[in-house]
Amino acid sequence: MTDKKTTVNRRGFLQTSGLAAGAATAVGAFPHPAIGEVKGANERLNVAIIGPGGRAQGHIRHLQELGDEANVKIAAVCDVWDGNKDVGRGLYPSAEKCGLNVDDKKNVTKNYRTLLDRDDIDVVLVATPDHWHAKQCIDFMEAGKDVYCEKPMTHTIDEARRVAETVKKTGQVFTVGVQSTAHPQWKMAHDRITGGQIGKIVQAQTQYYRNSAMGQWRYYPLTEDMNPNTVDWKMFLGTEFGLAKDQPFNRARYAQWRCYWDFGGGMYTDLFVHQLTHMLIALGLKFPRRVVGGGGLYLEYDGRDVPDVATVVADYDEGAQVIITATMVNDTPIDEVIRGHTGTIKFTYNGFEITPQVLRGAPAPPTREAAGEGGVEVVDAGFDARGDADTRALWRHFFECVRSRNQDTLCPADLGYAAIATVNLGVDSYRNGKAYFFDKESGQVSEADESWAKKWEKVSHQRGKPNHVAGWEAGDEGSLLYPPDYQKLEGDWVNGQDPAKRS
CATH class of the missing domain: 3.30.360.10 (Dihydrodipicolinate Reductase; domain 2)
Structure with a gap:
């Protein structure tokens, strides 16, 4: 050669x-036309946080930092666990962090379905465990909300297909939280x-x-106040929707x-x-x-x-x-x-x-x-x-797409x-x-x-x-090789004849 x-x-x-x-395809390969009504730059976007666990705490910080710049506000929080202030996760600690009244049952809830029909919520962050992603993303998009879904997009391949189909069907703006994009x-x-x-x-x-x-993901702490009285275990499992099999409460399997x-x-x-x-x-x-x-x-x-x-x-x-x-x-x-x-x-x-x-x-x-x-x-x-600048950049671009109704997110x-x-x-x-x-x-x-x-x-x-x-x-060259001259001697001998000497 x-x-x-x-x-x-x-x-x-x-x-x-x-x-x-x-x-x-790659990012930008299929630009989408503008869809729906454009959200004005002067109109505030209200965001609901679904599942304020470890990763979502970072998103809360980014959204608060982007508040004035992007004209956004966290308006509601949903989680199945009451939470723990020392750990800094769960429903009530997260609500306080977002400036919400923990007694406000309208905006601080354990059931995400109470937020589906809210006209005053524009964007939803889905940061729940993987087995819930598809169900919640589809429900919120069908309710007219734009969705930022933490990765992975879904738990199964069929769920991923259905989410992609729902984006096309509803025209909602959707992105997956892979910040490196x-x-x-x-x-x-x-x-x-x-x-x-x-x-x-x-x-x-x-x-x-x-x-x-300590073992991967075992660094999420278990606490005594994480129990069946403070965790809506049935909702976490999603057995009502066939998302996970019924099983006894287990702190490790939850956290x-x-x-x-x-x-x-x-x-x-x-x-x-x-x-x-x-x-x-x-x-x-x-x-x-x-x-x-x-x-x-x-x-x-x-x-x-x-x-x-x-x-x-x-x-x-x-x-x-x-x-x-x-x-x-x-x-x-x-x-x-x-x-x-x-x-x-x-x-x-x-x-x-x-x-x-x-x-x-x-x-x-x-x-x-x-x-x-x-x-x-x-x-x-x-x-x-x-400093997690890529996550902030992903949010900025997503909000731009929400306002312009452009589905071509990052x-x-x-x-x-x-x-x-x-x-x-x-x-x-x-x-x-x-x-x-x-x-x-x-x-x-x-x-x-x-x-x-x-x-x-x-x-x-x-x-x-x-x-x-x-x-x-037809007519395009398929091989990128430059064979040496002696490769012409290759080929089957038919009836004793040298293939290199055949015309």
């Missing part, structure tokens, strides 16, 4: 990746990719590594619910969604075709369900693979990388680096610097995410759906010991078989013209 560089123009990449056929580095990287700077994309990797001495499959998905949904979502923006991909998940509970033997080591491998019809990996018992990460045929993007805190590839037949040397020709390009995205429902489909298939693969196919048109899941490998073997045997891949058009 020679060291001749191959580049792909924007049209070529879109066809190769499937974007041209609408098979993949507010960082411009992902869209900037996507522009470089579609510009052909690193060639055909083949693989990406992302990660989330932590190390907790540390991320450790249990009934309510969450551990690293897959709490952490993988963060990383995968922004990686999909950069790649311009959406739904995977084939997913397999691995891992296990190798250290955190504390009664939890979810693994402390996990990896998901997702393969895409566009001819690319994404690896998401993590452990909760070691915090040494791997690089967050997108690999193209002619270059590599490595993400940094403020942007990314682009390293050109040397096209050769030997492995790269141990050092990254020696692998490229022309040096490493360092790109600064001009955004400082320290993390729209279809992107949330794609992330949930991927990580949940990883969960099912890990738990059931099977690989799965996902049909992006129907949303149906099936067990994987040998057809995936055979499909790509067929492409290879057709000499790199994958006419069945989304976006392929």
Whole structure:
């Protein structure tokens, strides 16, 4: 193989990746027209907080800081637990923090349904446990409210599909709280990719590594005043709506619910969604075709369900693979990388680096610097995410969309759906010991078989013209290889005749 560089123009990449056929999307890929009535800049937006737990406490602070700037006010709070002032969570402590009267049953409630028909509530933050997200998001959107939903968007794939459909049906403005999507580095990287700077994309990797001495999510404190008299346990479970099975009250399953499959998905949904979502923006991909998940509970033997080591491998019809990996018992990460045929993007805190590839037949040397020709390009995205600035930026953009009735938020429902489909298939693969196919048109899941490998073997045997891949058009070059002259000697000998000598 020679060291001749191959580049792909924007049209070529879109066809190769499937974007041209609408098979993949990224932030801003499908701008929505203005919908409904525009909320005037001088009109205050009233926000209801549903589930003021750990993450929502940060949102309360951001909303209070944005109050005058964005002309917003927290008008109501809902939680199933009375709360504890020392812990600083729950219904009544959160209401006080928001400047609400704890005796005001209209605005301080344990039942979110009392807020559905309120004309004076414009926006709802859904920050409840994962198994409640879909139900509450759909109910509030159908009641005419705009919704900021904490990640993950839903607990199951089917729920994610229904939320995305509800956004389209109601015309409400919706975003998923993946704060990293507010960082411009992902869209900037996507522009470089579609510009052909690193060639055909083949693989990406992302990660989330932590190390907790007490066990992941066990740092949410349990208190004696967290009991059946102060917690509406039936509402938490959602048994009335079939959200979780009926079970005895348990402080750990209530306060540390991320450790249990009934309510969450551990690293897959709490952490993988963060990383995968922004990686999909950069790649311009959406739904995977084939997913397999691995891992296990190798250290955190504390009664939890979810693994402390996990990896998901997702393969895409566009001819690319994404690896998401993590452990909760070691915090040494791997690089967050997108690999193209002619270059590599490595993400940094403020942007990314682009390293050109040397096209050769030997492995790269141990050092990254020696692998490229022309040096490493360092790109600064001009955004400082320290101090949770990305969360504030996500809220600012969301409120702008609410006022203009623009559904093209930084993390729209279809992107949330794609992330949930991927990580949940990883969960099912890990738990059931099977690989799965996902049909992006129907949303149906099936067990994987040998057809995936055979499909790509067929492409290879057709000499790199994958006419069945989304976006392929007759006459386009499929292979990015430059075979050496001796490869002309390849081929079957028929009736003893050398294929190289046949006309």
